[in-house]
Amino acid sequence: MLTLGILGSGSGSNMQAIQDAIASGKLRARIALVLSDNPDAFILERAQMQDIPVDVIDCAPHRTRFPESVQEETAKKLKRAGVDLVCLAGFLRLVKAPLLEEFHTRIINIHPSLLPAFPGLESWKQAVDAGVPETGVTVHLVDSGMDTGPIISQEVVPIFPHDDAATLHARIQVVEHQLYPEAISQYAQKLGF
Numbered sequence: 316m317l318t319l320g321i322l323g324s325g326s327g328s329n330m331q332a333i334q335d336a337i338a339s340g341k342l343r344a345r346i347a348l349v350l351s352d353n354p355d356a357f358i359l360e361r362a363q364m365q366d367i368p369v370d371v372i373d374c375a376p377h378r379t380r381f382p383e384s385v386q387e388e389t390a391k392k393l394k395r396a397g398v399d400l401v402c403l404a405g406f407l408r409l410v411k412a413p414l415l416e417e418f419h420t421r422i423i424n425i426h427p428s429l430l431p432a433f434p435g436l437e438s439w440k441q442a443v444d445a446g447v448p449e450t451g452v453t454v455h456l457v458d459s460g461m462d463t464g465p466i467i468s469q470e471v472v473p474i475f476p477h478d479d480a481a482t483l484h485a486r487i488q489v490v491e492h493q494l495y496p497e498a499i500s501q502y503a504q505k506l507g508f
């Protein structure tokens with residue numbers, strides 16, 4: 316069965332959506348390991364409440380970097396857990412070699428915009444500030460760029476005149492929670508699972 320490893324830095328609502336899709340039989344997979352670079356992130360608590368093994372990626376003292384040695388260690392942890400596909404879900408550090416090489420074409424990410432528009436942080440705010448009529452959600456393969464890499468799946472989210480960053484973000488997250496498990500399933504089939 317498809318074995319997932321999830322990396323996140325925040326609340327973990329996408330991890331929860333993946334776990335819910337598994338529990339309801341919509342996604343044939345299991346989450347073997349949840350890792351966070353933030354020991355206080357709610358994603359770790361959520362995972363523990365569901366008996367999913369967790370671990371911390373210790374990048375100290377680096378606030379934003381993901382040092383090579385730590386990436387090597389992370390790759391080892393994921394391999395040891397038997398992970399086939401790594402899902403980034405709100406993970407705030409840039410993944411590079413060696414992790415990318417160890418999991419070549421097997422790291423995917425969810426991003427809250429229609430990439431290539433609005434890469435980087437707070438994309439929902441970028442979209443409101445730009446005054447565009449729509450934005451969306453993208454699931455894509457991870458390469459060494461920031462929010463680049465081949466697109467697996469996208470869905471449009473309209474922006475209404477009364478929207479602010481918070482209301483738009485909430486609507487984007489609803490779409491994310493449906494799209495991510497679907498995209499994982501679709502991509503896993505491509506990989507032969």
Ligand code: GRF
Nearest residue numbers: 325326327328329405425427
């Ligand atoms: C999501 O909006 C995701 O698209 C972005 O970070 C956020 C993570 O949210 N990359 P959560 O931790 O899954 O709730």
